[in-house]
Amino acid sequence: MDSRQLKTLVAIAEHGTFARAAEVVHITPSAVSQQILALETEVGVPLFNRDKRPPTLNLQGQQLVTSAKKILRLLQDTQSAIEGKHPTGTLTIGSVRTSAIGMLPAAIVSLRNTYPELLVRLRVGMSNTLISDVLAGKLDIAVVAEHVGIPKSLRWTPFIREPLVVIAPPGTPAMPARKLLESMPFIRFHANVPLAIMIDTELSRLGITTQDTAEIDTVATIVECVSAGLGVGIVPQVALRSTPAMLTTAQFGDPQLFRHVGIVRPASSPKDQFFNEVHMRLAGMADEYGVLPPELKSS
Secondary structure, three states, X not given: OOHHHHHHHHXXXXXXXXXXXXXXXXXXXXXXXXXXXXXXXXXXXXXXXXXXXXXXEOHHHHHHHHHHHXXXXXXXXXXXXXXXXXXXXXXXXXXXXXXXXXXXXXXXXXXXXXXXXXXXXEEEOOHHHHHHHHHHXXXXXXXXXXXXXXXXXXXXXXXXXXXXXXXEOOOOOOOOHHHHHHHOEEEEEXXXXXXXXXXXXXXXXXXXXXXXXXXXXXXXXXXXXXXXOOOEEEEEHHHHOOOOOOOXXXXXXXXXXXXXXXXXXXXXXXXXXHHHHHHHHHHHHOHHHEOOOHHHHOO
């Protein structure tokens, strides 16, 4: 099989008919049919249901279309890297619902300004799903917290090291974290994510007994509730950047806990240099909490 056949197959999948695909790839309808027949002969199975008009992709055809899209994108990326071209096409980014996600819009706008021909798409989801989608080629990169389930064909590099802090409503007298947590109503971060597990584990290790008044599954909402006076909470310091209220804070953990958020990416890709640029932009936006891997510190 060659790239022309794969492009034709993808065009049929996206436009519905052989005739429309012929217009898109700029060949005759008979040439489309010849390419598809040659492709079916090579793979050894039919790719279309031909018992009705127009023919439709069968299961094997759909599977090959998925692979064809990845192959064609890899070919395009490799050619651009060899020729030294600026990135074009589409960059798909996944992200968990982390306090660091607030940096992504600014990073995406910055990328658009530098590479106006680049289309950037953002999807928010759960860590395991995002990692699987990077592995399958459905996402180029994903922003996730430190995670134990990274396959060997992928790598995770942190761009931010966030200190965790106890936050209390405006006007609360300054006091140690333990006293804040044990003397005031507690807003618990309740979610099946590493950050929530980290917080609960440290509370248990320190023997701190809280007076839970709410269970909330987003850091931003916890900050809003604390700002309104509902109680105290535990969040990454970065989550307070856009908070106008002057909250009372105290470091959480003994020693203070930090959580890392980073980028999951293929271990090797023609887009490596571009992924490095994304990392550097995010780390720069994290200011004093930004993290650069050794290979980027010298660049």
